[in-house]
Amino acid sequence: EAGVTQFPSHSVIEKGQTVTLRCDPISGHDNLYWYRRVMGKEIKFLLHFVKESKQDESGMPNNRFLAERTGGTYSTLKVQPAELEDSGVYFCASSQLANHETQYFGPGTRLLVL
């Protein structure tokens, strides 16, 4: 069974540009989560989808970040316009059930904003 996949693995962009990250969860997992780890800091929750609906987006830092999960399968996280402080590793995770079940993480996308 394929795990959670993320694309791209690395992205280097200039401040002001737009970047779109993609996450493909494990097939059949209704729950999809985005996290990010800014350089040297802890991993922080961004948001949680249940199928195509945003269950909790309390961790989204500001309105430059837009997450979608049309059709309830893969998800995209768009940063527009990107700022220097957005640099970090963006992780996606999925789980079959919510309610604190184990989440399976993807390899992450390393974003560098210059």
Next chain:
Amino acid sequence: SQQGEEDPQALSIQEGENATMNCSYKTSINNLQWYRQNSGRGLVHLILIRSNEREKHSGRLRVTLDTSKKSSSLLITASRAADTASYFCATAPYNNNDMRFGAGTRLTVKP
């Protein structure tokens, strides 16, 4: 406030020795999970311990949970060079489904 704070921040041991990492948290939790991250790779789930459990084992891993002290420990016995990685604890609060991670402990096992 940050949930799930690990200590030490870095730990260096010789192969064959045991490694102990600690995690403290602030709010009531449903469960606590430990993850490993090898350099440049994603997070790998190691073990989950529920709030009503005190100890759990998985292979060379032993996790304890003390809810009265709001702390957990991860013990890796007979460490191997391949155990070199960053280890994170993550807590799942009762009131929501997202997890809170600490900054991690960087473990280096020297061959």
